[in-house]
Amino acid sequence: MNATAPPHQVFIGTFIHSKALDDLEYLHGTAVFVDGPTGKIVAVEGVDGHSGRLDETFTKLGWNPAEAGDKGKDVNFFFPGFIDTHIHASQYPNVGIFGKSTLLAWLDTYTFPLEAGLGRDLAKARRVYGRCVRRTLSHGTTTAAYYATIDVAATNLLLDICLARGQRALVGRVCMDEERTCPAWYKDESPSQTLSRTRECVAHARRRDPEGHIVRAIVTPRFAPSCTPASMRALGDLAREEGLAVQTHVSENKGEIDLVREMFPAESGGGRGYAGVYDAFGLLGERTILAHGVHLGEGEAELLRDRGAKVSHCPCSNSALASGAARVRWLLEKGVDVGLGTDVSGGYSPSVLEAARQASLVSRHVAMGGDEGAKLSVEEVLYLATRGGAKCVGLEGRVGGFEVGMEWDAQLVRLGGVGDGESEGEGESEDQGNVDVFGWESWEEMVAKWLFNGDDRNTKRVWVKGKLVHERA
Amino acid sequence: MNATAPPHQVFIGTFIHSKALDDLEYLHGTAVFVDGPTGKIVAVEGVDGHSGRLDETFTKLGWNPAEAGDKGKDVNFFFPGFIDTHIHASQYPNVGIFGKSTLLAWLDTYTFPLEAGLGRDLAKARRVYGRCVRRTLSHGTTTAAYYATIDVAATNLLLDICLARGQRALVGRVCMDEERTCPAWYKDESPSQTLSRTRECVAHARRRDPEGHIVRAIVTPRFAPSCTPASMRALGDLAREEGLAVQTHVSENKGEIDLVREMFPAESGGGRGYAGVYDAFGLLGERTILAHGVHLGEGEAELLRDRGAKVSHCPCSNSALASGAARVRWLLEKGVDVGLGTDVSGGYSPSVLEAARQASLVSRHVAMGGDEGAKLSVEEVLYLATRGGAKCVGLEGRVGGFEVGMEWDAQLVRLGGVGDGESEGEGESEDQGNVDVFGWESWEEMVAKWLFNGDDRNTKRVWVKGKLVHERA
Numbered sequence: 001m002n003a004t005a006p007p008h009q010v011f012i013g014t015f016i017h018s019k020a021l022d023d024l025e026y027l028h029g030t031a032v033f034v035d036g037p038t039g040k041i042v043a044v045e046g047v048d049g050h051s052g053r054l055d056e057t058f059t060k061l062g063w064n065p066a067e068a069g070d071k072g073k074d075v076n077f078f079f080p081g082f083i084d085t086h087i088h089a090s091q092y093p094n095v096g097i098f099g100k101s102t103l104l105a106w107l108d109t110y111t112f113p114l115e116a117g118l119g120r121d122l123a124k125a126r127r128v129y130g131r132c133v134r135r136t137l138s139h140g141t142t143t144a145a146y147y148a149t150i151d152v153a154a155t156n157l158l159l160d161i162c163l164a165r166g167q168r169a170l171v172g173r174v175c176m177d178e179e180r181t182c183p184a185w186y187k188d189e190s191p192s193q194t195l196s197r198t199r200e201c202v203a204h205a206r207r208r209d210p211e212g213h214i215v216r217a218i219v220t221p222r223f224a225p226s227c228t229p230a231s232m233r234a235l236g237d238l239a240r241e242e243g244l245a246v247q248t249h250v251s252e253n254k255g256e257i258d259l260v261r262e263m264f265p266a267e268s269g270g271g272r273g274y275a276g277v278y279d280a281f282g283l284l285g286e287r288t289i290l291a292h293g294v295h296l297g298e299g300e301a302e303l304l305r306d307r308g309a310k311v312s313h314c315p316c317s318n319s320a321l322a323s324g325a326a327r328v329r330w331l332l333e334k335g336v337d338v339g340l341g342t343d344v345s346g347g348y349s350p351s352v353l354e355a356a357r358q359a360s361l362v363s364r365h366v367a368m369g370g371d372e373g374a375k376l377s378v379e380e381v382l383y384l385a386t387r388g389g390a391k392c393v394g395l396e397g398r399v400g401g402f403e404v405g406m407e408w409d410a411q412l413v414r415l416g417g418v419g420d421g422e423s424e425g426e427g428e429s430e431d432q433g434n435v436d437v438f439g440w441e442s443w444e445e446m447v448a449k450w451l452f453n454g455d456d457r458n459t460k461r462v463w464v465k466g467k468l469v470h471e472r473a
Numbered sequence: 474m475n476a477t478a479p480p481h482q483v484f485i486g487t488f489i490h491s492k493a494l495d496d497l498e499y500l501h502g503t504a505v506f507v508d509g510p511t512g513k514i515v516a517v518e519g520v521d522g523h524s525g526r527l528d529e530t531f532t533k534l535g536w537n538p539a540e541a542g543d544k545g546k547d548v549n550f551f552f553p554g555f556i557d558t559h560i561h562a563s564q565y566p567n568v569g570i571f572g573k574s575t576l577l578a579w580l581d582t583y584t585f586p587l588e589a590g591l592g593r594d595l596a597k598a599r600r601v602y603g604r605c606v607r608r609t610l611s612h613g614t615t616t617a618a619y620y621a622t623i624d625v626a627a628t629n630l631l632l633d634i635c636l637a638r639g640q641r642a643l644v645g646r647v648c649m650d651e652e653r654t655c656p657a658w659y660k661d662e663s664p665s666q667t668l669s670r671t672r673e674c675v676a677h678a679r680r681r682d683p684e685g686h687i688v689r690a691i692v693t694p695r696f697a698p699s700c701t702p703a704s705m706r707a708l709g710d711l712a713r714e715e716g717l718a719v720q721t722h723v724s725e726n727k728g729e730i731d732l733v734r735e736m737f738p739a740e741s742g743g744g745r746g747y748a749g750v751y752d753a754f755g756l757l758g759e760r761t762i763l764a765h766g767v768h769l770g771e772g773e774a775e776l777l778r779d780r781g782a783k784v785s786h787c788p789c790s791n792s793a794l795a796s797g798a799a800r801v802r803w804l805l806e807k808g809v810d811v812g813l814g815t816d817v818s819g820g821y822s823p824s825v826l827e828a829a830r831q832a833s834l835v836s837r838h839v840a841m842g843g844d845e846g847a848k849l850s851v852e853e854v855l856y857l858a859t860r861g862g863a864k865c866v867g868l869e870g871r872v873g874g875f876e877v878g879m880e881w882d883a884q885l886v887r888l889g890g891v892g893d894g895e896s897e898g899e900g901e902s903e904d905q906g907n908v909d910v911f912g913w914e915s916w917e918e919m920v921a922k923w924l925f926n927g928d929d930r931n932t933k934r935v936w937v938k939g940k941l942v943h944e945r946a
Contacts, residue, residue, distance in 0.1 A: 093911045096925030097918050100848050131891050131909055320925075322837040322848065348925035349907075358834075364795040365838050375573050375795065418604050431904060434822075434929065436604055438566045445570050452569030452793075452821035455928060456907065 006036040006466060008063045009408075012047065014077040016447065017401040018383040021332065026443050027402065032078070033061060034408040039466030041406050073417035075437050075446055080400050081142025081409040081462060082352035083389025086247070086291040086312035086341025088147040089158055090115045090125075090174075092132035094345035102321050103253035106346065108183075115174070116186040119151025129158045132350065133165050136342075137470040139351040140459040142409040143168040145247055145289055145312070145341075145393055147220055150174050150188060152197050156204040163208055163215045166469035168409065170393060172220025172247055173201040175235060180263075181225045191230035195238065202242060213465065216245070223249035224277045225259050229267075236282030245287040245394055250274050250311075251300070252292035253323045275300040275309075284309050289392050291341055292317075293331065294324035305335040310392035313338050313384065315358035317346035325365045328384075329374045339389035340381070352389075353454055356381040360451070378448045412461040413454070415446060433457030479509040479939060481536045482881075485520065485527075487550040489920065490874040491856040494805065499916050500875065505551070506534060507881040512939030514879050546890030548910050548919055553873050554615025554882040554935060555825035556862025559720070559764040559785035559814025561620040562631055563588045563598075563647075565605035567818035575794050576726035579819065581656075588647070589659040592624025602631045605823065606638050609815075610943040612824040613932040615882040616641040618720055618762055618785070618814075618866055620693055623647050623661060625670050629677040636681055636688045639942035641882065643866060645693025645720055646674040648708060653736075654698045664703035668711065675715060686938065689718070696722035697750045698732050709755030718760040718867055723747050723784075724773070725765035726796045748773040748782075757782050762865050764814055765790075766804065767797035778808040783865035786811050786857065788831035790819035798838045801857075802847045812862035813854070825862075826927055829854040833924070851921045885934040886927070888919060906930030 011034065015027040029048025034041055042061065047054045094110050101109060118125040129148075136144055146162070146169055148155035155173040162169035175198060177188035188194040198219060205217035219239040221227045227235075239246045251257055251274045260274045267280035275296065278284045286308035293311040296304070304311065313326050323346075331338050340355045341347070347355065359381045366374035376384075390400030399409040416432025417439065434453045437446060450458060462470035484507065488500040502521025507514055515534065520527045531537070567583050574582060591598040602621075609617055619635075619642055621628035628646040635642035648671060650661035661667040671692060678690035692712040694700045700708075712719045724730055724747045733747045740753035748769065751757045759781035766784040769777070777784065786799050796819075804811050813828045814820070820828065832854045839847035849857075863873035872882040889905030890912065907926040910919060923931060935943035 093909070093914075095909075096922040097914075099921075100850060127891065127911070135907070135909070319834040319837055322840050324841055325838065351907075361792040361831075364792055365798065367795050368797060377573060418600065431930075434608070434824075436566070436568075436608070438600070441566075441570075448571075449569040457904070 008036045008061070009034045009466065010063070011078060015402045016077050016443075017080050018379070018387045019401070021383050022377065022379050024379040024382060024447070031057070032402055032408070033057065033063070034466045036466065039407045041402060041404050041408055044402060044404055073439070074432065075415040075417065077413050078402070079140075079411050079413050080386040080402065081411055081464065082140045082385050083339060083393060083395075083400065084136060084141045084144040084342050084352050085289055085310070085339035085389050085392040086314055087136070087144050087344045087350065089129050089132045089344070090118050090147065090149045090154075091345035092128055092135070092350065095350065096348045097345065098320055098348070103256055103323060103346075104259070106321055111345070112183050112186050115149040116183075118149050118154050122153060122157060125154040125157055126161070129161050132344070133161050133167055135350050137165060137167055137462055138456045138459065138472070139353060140411040140462055141167070141350075141352055142411070142462060142464045143389070143393055143395065143399060145170040145172075145218065147172050147174050147247070150176060150186065150197070152200045155201050159205055159208060159215050159217070166214065166464050166467050168399070168464050169215050170218040170245055170247070171201070171205065171215060172218040173198055174220055174222050175231060176222045176226035177231050178226050178228050188231070191228055191234055194231040195234045198235065198238065202244065219244050219246045221248050221283065223256070224274065225256065225263055229281065232278070232281035232283060239285075239287075240282060245289065246283050246285070247289040247291070248278065248283065250278070250290040250293050251295045252318070253321070254295060257295055271297070271299045272303070273297055273300040275303050279303060279307065287394050291343060292323065292326065294318055294326045296331070301331060301334040301336055310337045310339065312341035312392060313359060314341040314343035314347055314355070315362040316348055316355055317343035319358065319362060320348055321346050325362050325369070327366055327371070327374065328359065328363060328376060329366070329371070337388065337391045338384055339392035340384045351456065352385050353451065356385045357451055359384060378444070378451050382447070382451065408463050408466040410463050411459050413450060413458050414460045415450060415454075415458060431457055481509045481534070482507045482939065483536070484551060488875045489550050489916075490553050491852070491860045492874070494856050495850065495852050497852040497855060497920070504530070505875055505881070506530065506536070507939045509939065512880045514875060514877050514881055517875060517877055546912070547905065548888040548890065550886050551875070551883050552613075552886050553859040553875065554884055554937065555613045555858050556812060556866060556868075556873065557609065557614045557617040557815050557825050558762055558783070558812035558862050558865040559787055560609070560617050560817045560823070562602050562605045562817075563591050563620065563622045563627075564818035565601055565608070565823065568823065569821045570818065571793055571821070576729055576796060576819075577732070579794060584818070585656050585659045588622040589656075591622050591627050595626060595630060598627040598630055599634070602634050605817070606634050606640055608823045610638060610640055610935055611929045611932065611945070612826060613884040613935055614640070614823075614825055615884070615935060615937045616862070616866055616868065616872060618643040618645075618691065620645050620647050620720070623649060623659065623670070625673045628674050632678055632681060632688050632690070639687065639937050639940050641872070641937050642688045643691040643718055643720070644674070644678065644688060645691040646671055647693055647695050648704060649695040649699035650704050651699050651701050661704070664701055664707055667704040668707045671708065671711060675717065692717050692719045694721050694756065696729070697747065698729065698736055702754065705751070705754035705756060712758075712760070713755060718762065719756050719758070720762040720764070721751065721756065723751070723763040723766050724768045725791070726794070727768060730768060744770070744772045745776070746770055746773040748776050752776060752780065760867050764816060765796065765799065767791055767799045769804070774804060774807040774809055783810045783812065785814035785865060786832060787814040787816035787820055787828070788835040789821055789828055790816035792831065792835060793821055794819050798835050798842070800839055800844070800847065801832065801836060801849060802839070802844070810861065810864040811857055812865035813857045824929065825858050826924065829858045830924055832857060851917070851924050855920070855924065881936050881939045883936050884932050886923060886931050887933045888923060888927075888931060904930055
């Protein structure tokens with residue numbers, strides 16, 4: 001890290017963040033003070049018409065005045081960084097490529113060959129992971145729960161890239177050792193190899209970032225059908241002993257669910273279902289992120305709630321692979337915490353904003369199926385993308401909002417203003433993206449416009465733990 | 474128009490276009506010769522390793538050699554311009570703003586107030602329409618079937634802007650005179666006013682572009698519930714007498730369908746349904762574009778097929794307003810022609826590429842509902858966006874593909890190549906959008922990547938009838 005301590009920073013402008021699921025707070029004319037060494041927010045002050053108050057805080061903190069934020073007809077606001085609770089970095093080159101396949105065929109056709117190739121070729125892995133991390137940062141993702149591949153060196157490389165670029169990450173070596181379902185050319189040889197390889201990655205993460213400030217290892221059994229009972233039990237024990245988070249998939253696709261029932265009749269029986277399998281092997285706890293959960297039953301949802309396990313909702317993937325439409329409202333009402341995942345490359349986009357957009361649309365498909373209350377609002381999907389995600393990745397209270405004591409994981413969003421239409425070339429020199437602000441919109445409407453037409457062009461700066469990690473003109 | 478005749482042009486490179494619903498053709502190493510005065514394609518020649526052949530064609534045509542297309546690690550190809558078969562230009566400022574509303578409440582809350590405002594304020598109309606046309610061009614829309622507002626002057630202004638910018642357009646003054654459903658402050662006063670105002674717009678279009686090469690008027694009863702029987706009959710007569718196309722909405726939302734049944738018991742009775750109402754008033758013919766058609770019944774689909782009426786599928790809108798999931802495969806198999814519509818601002822995006830993407834996803838929701846065969850492929854949704862749309866707007870055989878005799882309505886698409894990952898800033902200076910080409914992808918895979926992650930940044934140049942109408946660095 002730097003020899004000199006990072007400077008204190010003060011950000012001034014409009015701050016928008018989720019206070020609760022349906023409560024998006026707008027803090028206008030506000031100053032947020034970020035401590036240099038820790039990256040923590042130490043003060044949040046209203047400053048409109050109170051410049052004296054700002055000076056007071058500077059004096060109190062012993063800081064020199066500084067400023068961020070912009071003026072003009074464009075609209076600027078700070079928003080918490082996005083949290084991607086489920087993304088396969090290794091599959092990044094395949095975004096958008098899925099044909100008409102569904103889960104199990106898609107794995108064999110598109111996914112396993114690509115993942116296997118990264119382990120054999122670290123230069124390729126560097127190119128793929130480097131691009132993936134740069135892209136996700138550019139989309140405002142400040143924390144990601146990554147799946148790499150089964151390869152130790154390539155997985156460690158991904159963690160190193162995240163650390164170097166400053167993106168907060170949980171990085172998982174993918175565990176898969178079940179010979180009935182894994183290709184012979186892409187699997188761990190045995191449960192003991194699964195465990196030893198995973199331990200290597202855990203040790204690497206601890207060497208690189210002992211406190212886990214930015215990057216950590218996460219225990220990652222791919223999904224029940226690709227793991228032997230022995231390896232799942234060993235991984236459950238490892239997670240408990242080492243205090244590690246766990247990520248895997250659950251109940252994504254009906255064929256997959258049938259397969260789990262067939263392979264794990266005892267563990268899934270008696271109404272325990274697919275989720276019950278993970279529970280049987282000690283993999284279901286407060287720090288477990290389960291991707292998808294499209295077809296979970298009542299009993300499974302209650303089990304998740306009782307264990308405190310989280311669900312990563314991946315709407316882009318679920319629609320693209322025709323897996324189903326997850327009932328997010330129902331999960332939330334059951335008391336299960338939910339965040340959003342891009343699920344690259346089952347999902348076609350590395351953007352959490354796109355995942356939030358699709359979460360809104362998919363919830364409407366659930367509503368059209370008969371549950372009118374299923375619709376998620378703009379506020380709710382943005383909650384899932386930030387504070388909801390923070391709960392899933394074990395960073396609740398640390399990131400996801402603008403509160404004293406939280407760390408400065410944030411993005412500066414700019415929406416382009418529309419001119420008077422007379423000057424033809426206006427606004428074309430600086431590409432502000434597809435959101436057009438005419439000037440008469442309410443803040444709620446501008447945020448809705450951002451959700452539905454925004455992209456990486458609107459994310460002008462991104463910070464993690466107070467450090468600027470991405471910037472665009 | 475220009476005093477000097479426009480020059481002949483030759484475009485060289487890869488051309489991708491739909492030959493049929495499921496047949497996307499890739500023409501590599503090809504030259505397309507476009508006649509200056511007419512904008513028509515006069516020759517399509519394979520030139521790879523046959524530079525002699527190219528010279529021959531130059532000689533035959535008496536043209537001087539010229540060239541378009543680029544080289545490098547980026548991937549370039551020409552694609553037919555997109556056709557938006559349903560878009561409300563007047564609602565453009567509301568894209569993304571719809572809350573949790575459904576159709577009828579959305580009209581009252583968001584739509585009518587905005588539309589009414591444009592008629593009262595032509596400067597505002599210029600700003601809105603100017604932006605909308607520039608945006609749609611930037612997304613590669615070379616032809617659009619626009620709804621304006623009830624106001625004559627503002628509608629004529631939209632047509633003038635399309636003509637000035639060179640976008641092919643059908644421009645409709647919105648007709649609505651039914652006092653039971655239209656706000657008193659936003660309606661025609663009587664059927665005769667509906668007719669006379671519409672005639673004014675038709676006359677204006679004929680003055681501006683007598684042959685209708687670029688812009689035409691289109692008869693536009695808003696939808697059955699907002700029109701009196703007398704005005705619909707008068708508009709049907711007008712369309713027939715003047716040889717005009719017709720556009721309206723059909724069977725978008727269940728509440729709307731109930732309303733139609735209640736208001737038009739005779740016309741919709743006996744299984745004729747909502748579509749039967751238009752048929753009763755002479756509005757259903759080969760040149761009729763019906764937006765949505767989400768809940769059409771068997772008999773209605775057969776009526777559409779028999780009349781040759783077209784359906785504009787608007788997946789973004791249908792999901793956003795929770796209207797339903799249109800059964801496109803079923804319509805196509807019934808023999809009904811289908812194109813894509815953005816339906817701004819029921820739809821949240823002015824991009825036909827986004828509409829194609831959502832058509833793919835929505836078709837998967839239909840498939841998940843039990844009709845496995847409903848899934849639309851990449852090739853199929855791109856067909857709907859181009860050649861399918863051409864059929865809807867009455868330009869079949871004139872635009873939508875690269876064939877001798879067709880007009881050059883095209884876009885140059887560029888997909889960014891990924892570097893080796895070593896140089897940090899690489900590729901950031903020139904923003905090539907979100908599609909990342911690693912170099913090992915097949916052409917089919919690159920097109921899928923474009924469909925799912927492409928945006929206006931990938932559309933580098935746009936031509937209509939041979940004329941360059943949009944360009945970006």
